[in-house]
Amino acid sequence: MSNPSILILPGDGIGPEVMAQVTRIIDWYGEKRDLAFDVSTDLVGGAAYDAHGVPLHDDTMAKAMEVDAVLLGAVGGPKYDDLDFSVKPERGLLRLRKEMDLFSNLRPAQCFDALADFSSLKKELVAGLDIMIVRELTSGVYFGEPRGIFNEGNERVGINTQRYTESEIERAARSAFELAMVRNKKLCSMEKANVMESGILWREVVTRVHADYPEVELSHMYADNGAMQLVRAPKQFDVIVTDNLFGDILSDCAAMLTGSLGMLPSASLGAPMDNGRPRAMYEPVHGSAPDITGQAKANPIACILSFAMALRYSFAEGAEADRLEAAVESVLADGVRTADLLGEEGVTPVSTSEMGDAVLAAL
Amino acid sequence: MSNPSILILPGDGIGPEVMAQVTRIIDWYGEKRDLAFDVSTDLVGGAAYDAHGVPLHDDTMAKAMEVDAVLLGAVGGPKYDDLDFSVKPERGLLRLRKEMDLFSNLRPAQCFDALADFSSLKKELVAGLDIMIVRELTSGVYFGEPRGIFNEGNERVGINTQRYTESEIERAARSAFELAMVRNKKLCSMEKANVMESGILWREVVTRVHADYPEVELSHMYADNGAMQLVRAPKQFDVIVTDNLFGDILSDCAAMLTGSLGMLPSASLGAPMDNGRPRAMYEPVHGSAPDITGQAKANPIACILSFAMALRYSFAEGAEADRLEAAVESVLADGVRTADLLGEEGVTPVSTSEMGDAVLAAL
Ligand SMILES: CC(C)[C@H](C(=O)O)[C@@H](O)C(=O)O
Ligand SMILES: CC(C)[C@H](C(=O)O)[C@@H](O)C(=O)O
Numbered sequence: 001m002s003n004p005s006i007l008i009l010p011g012d013g014i015g016p017e018v019m020a021q022v023t024r025i026i027d028w029y030g031e032k033r034d035l036a037f038d039v040s041t042d043l044v045g046g047a048a049y050d051a052h053g054v055p056l057h058d059d060t061m062a063k064a065m066e067v068d069a070v071l072l073g074a075v076g077g078p079k080y081d082d083l084d085f086s087v088k089p090e091r092g093l094l095r096l097r098k099e100m101d102l103f104s105n106l107r108p109a110q111c112f113d114a115l116a117d118f119s120s121l122k123k124e125l126v127a128g129l130d131i132m133i134v135r136e137l138t139s140g141v142y143f144g145e146p147r148g149i150f151n152e153g154n155e156r157v158g159i160n161t162q163r164y165t166e167s168e169i170e171r172a173a174r175s176a177f178e179l180a181m182v183r184n185k186k187l188c189s190m191e192k193a194n195v196m197e198s199g200i201l202w203r204e205v206v207t208r209v210h211a212d213y214p215e216v217e218l219s220h221m222y223a224d225n226g227a228m229q230l231v232r233a234p235k236q237f238d239v240i241v242t243d244n245l246f247g248d249i250l251s252d253c254a255a256m257l258t259g260s261l262g263m264l265p266s267a268s269l270g271a272p273m274d275n276g277r278p279r280a281m282y283e284p285v286h287g288s289a290p291d292i293t294g295q296a297k298a299n300p301i302a303c304i305l306s307f308a309m310a311l312r313y314s315f316a317e318g319a320e321a322d323r324l325e326a327a328v329e330s331v332l333a334d335g336v337r338t339a340d341l342l343g344e345e346g347v348t349p350v351s352t353s354e355m356g357d358a359v360l361a362a363l
Numbered sequence: 364m365s366n367p368s369i370l371i372l373p374g375d376g377i378g379p380e381v382m383a384q385v386t387r388i389i390d391w392y393g394e395k396r397d398l399a400f401d402v403s404t405d406l407v408g409g410a411a412y413d414a415h416g417v418p419l420h421d422d423t424m425a426k427a428m429e430v431d432a433v434l435l436g437a438v439g440g441p442k443y444d445d446l447d448f449s450v451k452p453e454r455g456l457l458r459l460r461k462e463m464d465l466f467s468n469l470r471p472a473q474c475f476d477a478l479a480d481f482s483s484l485k486k487e488l489v490a491g492l493d494i495m496i497v498r499e500l501t502s503g504v505y506f507g508e509p510r511g512i513f514n515e516g517n518e519r520v521g522i523n524t525q526r527y528t529e530s531e532i533e534r535a536a537r538s539a540f541e542l543a544m545v546r547n548k549k550l551c552s553m554e555k556a557n558v559m560e561s562g563i564l565w566r567e568v569v570t571r572v573h574a575d576y577p578e579v580e581l582s583h584m585y586a587d588n589g590a591m592q593l594v595r596a597p598k599q600f601d602v603i604v605t606d607n608l609f610g611d612i613l614s615d616c617a618a619m620l621t622g623s624l625g626m627l628p629s630a631s632l633g634a635p636m637d638n639g640r641p642r643a644m645y646e647p648v649h650g651s652a653p654d655i656t657g658q659a660k661a662n663p664i665a666c667i668l669s670f671a672m673a674l675r676y677s678f679a680e681g682a683e684a685d686r687l688e689a690a691v692e693s694v695l696a697d698g699v700r701t702a703d704l705l706g707e708e709g710v711t712p713v714s715t716s717e718m719g720d721a722v723l724a725a726l
Contacts, residue, residue: 085560088557121485141504141525141559142559149560149563155529157526157527157528157564158527158563158564159524160524160559160560161522161524163521166520167518192608194451195453195457195505196521197522198522198523200512200521201519201520223611224611224615227612227616227619228616228618231483231594231620233483245555248555248586249613252588252590253590253591253594253616255591256590256594261591
């Protein structure tokens, strides 16, 4: 039988720098744990635009559809700010999400014990925090038609369409309920049903799916109140499910609460492929960080933990995922820190690759 | 000459309780400062629905168009959760905003010195915080057509439309630049121009309006990053301008950062009327708080400070607004606290009307 396959798309900015450390860890699994992967690498985002004039080449898209999992670094940067909308780096990422049909985006907001002091929130509010945000990723205002800038009378009008079908809501809800079942059986759904009809349908469908998961305690919250409650008392949440745009904002808000932005991974999952594995892409929550690109300062942990999520969700290697996560925790407990996590007494500032060294040593 | 006129719409939940204290303060101004107002009162939200079967009666709407300023308490409550969308309490509020054409919603997020400990953020990050969020209030996904729940094949689809014309963006931007000019000349505009064409037009128009305010330092930020930055380091902001939906979420997030939710007022301003005053509605940022309704626990300060904003923006009585705000600050400095602000040592818990007493005494 052939090895499971991974397509690595390092992307822009610090993407390649953090991904280089993940590659070393993938190699380690092949050598030491008899878990070899067929790894290929390609371009996405600004890097793809520079090479091909598009932020994702059709060949790359085709490869992404064939592999068992995609690992993505980050896309975007000031160099590409003035590009036409249709070829912006982000379009490459959005095309992957859409064509791979990755409807369930899992964004853990977890506060690492060793790092609770980095949160802007009071320590007692975030220590031990462990939320999972499930963001619908293939629909809503990100993809709805009509969209564009049109002439209307003497002026222009910018239009985007928020659009959710029952089945789109249902599959996202179902994946959130499944997660709630293996966590604390508590799910909060967020929308603006008081203002938006799409939110009414969202709430109705989530409530209907709840019938299949009676053990889960379901609550509903308006998204504006959700943002408030995340800031006020984040530990009241376990799993949160929400739409693409609210998920974008609320998950970033939640990620920042933890103080561990450089630490947070994400998984974007679709329907099972022929081999039973879900179609999947894994990426750190942080962006391309142009301000620190090329300085060996980037924290590779979010990207490393994204690979841990791949081990768990794509390769059914939960024990190996645990091993990798434990290695990261022990490195942090030892006080090893990249530049984003300085400020404490007695910590050793390390470079991106030294952090990779430390994780490999802990493995 | 006749007195300036105010329409009071106490609404639902704690709305009537907090508004009762404002009425006393309005009376005080008539008696002690020779500043008499013609005050009328009417129903909005669930209270209007109970009386008339609609969340805002046409007669009330007509009155709102005639007065110099509207003061609104709060709308909504669990009793009305299952009402049809078209008659939900919120529709009354939204109709007022739309028909009065209140395009510029000013939401100060201010941290009161005496209350900095109430923030979930570390004190040094919020002490002295004073942000002004300008939220576009009459357009965007709140009002765009088409909207509704439609049949499509075998299932239903929920649709809302995000829609901004150049002139809608321009007038909101202009009001934000004007505010920046009388504050710290720093404006940050937030959208998702990397994903939404309406965000591209937003950014373009804001940039164009900037030419008329060259002294203002303008920056642009994606709204998800905006949420992060508000949590990470809120003091980096002075004035923020954003659209209706992002403004809903980001202003609630910012309000919660201050720890002073029961303290925060808002002003919604439209174009000048024949008498030169802007069409205007003032309301507290907090909601109807059904959990504490009828217990004399509600904090009336947000509503009182909303009247202070009315003095400043509708009645050109800036010195009287300062007087009222100073009275509130001195009451807080004296340790007078409603139930939402307990937790410190040596504070006196007071009821809603006792807080009103204290503010009147300080005046
Ligand atoms: C880069 C951008 C298109 C993307 C999004 O808006 O979804 C990012 O913010 C994210 O959250 O993954
Ligand atoms: C009550 C509701 C309709 C309203 C809104 O969504 O605008 C509220 O959340 C607000 O921010 O004023």
